[in-house]
Amino acid sequence: MAGQARGKVTVDIEECKGCGLCVESCPPKCLELEPGLNAYGVHPAHYTGHDCTGCGICFYCCPEPGAITVYRIKAKAKTPAPVPAQAQGGEHAAAL
Numbered sequence: 001m002a003g004q005a006r007g008k009v010t011v012d013i014e015e016c017k018g019c020g021l022c023v024e025s026c027p028p029k030c031l032e033l034e035p036g037l038n039a040y041g042v043h044p045a046h047y048t049g050h051d052c053t054g055c056g057i058c059f060y061c062c063p064e065p066g067a068i069t070v071y072r073i074k075a076k077a078k079t080p081a082p083v084p085a086q087a088q089g090g091e092h093a094a095a096l
Ligand code: SF4
Pocket: 007, 008, 009, 025, 026, 027, 028, 029, 030, 031, 051, 052, 053, 054, 055, 056, 057, 058, 059, 070
């Protein structure tokens, strides 16, 4: 699923037990298990680096407190659309 990322996830690979619940639960499928092993001898999860929405589902389904941290990216404030001259009182509107 393409699109601008709205979140980011980090996984502490030494806390991860490699259960894969986060990988299965992530709606945009942006988590995967690493090919390498951690100190527990399991394949830890990691973020692919794309498409995280910051929904937090992976955090809530992870059985290991502290293994996953979710960051939400704040949306930029929208620039107000320019107001047409007529709406401002026309070309001869008084200057403030
Ligand atoms: S916060 Fe949501 S989108 Fe991001 S990795 Fe976790 S489950 Fe996937």
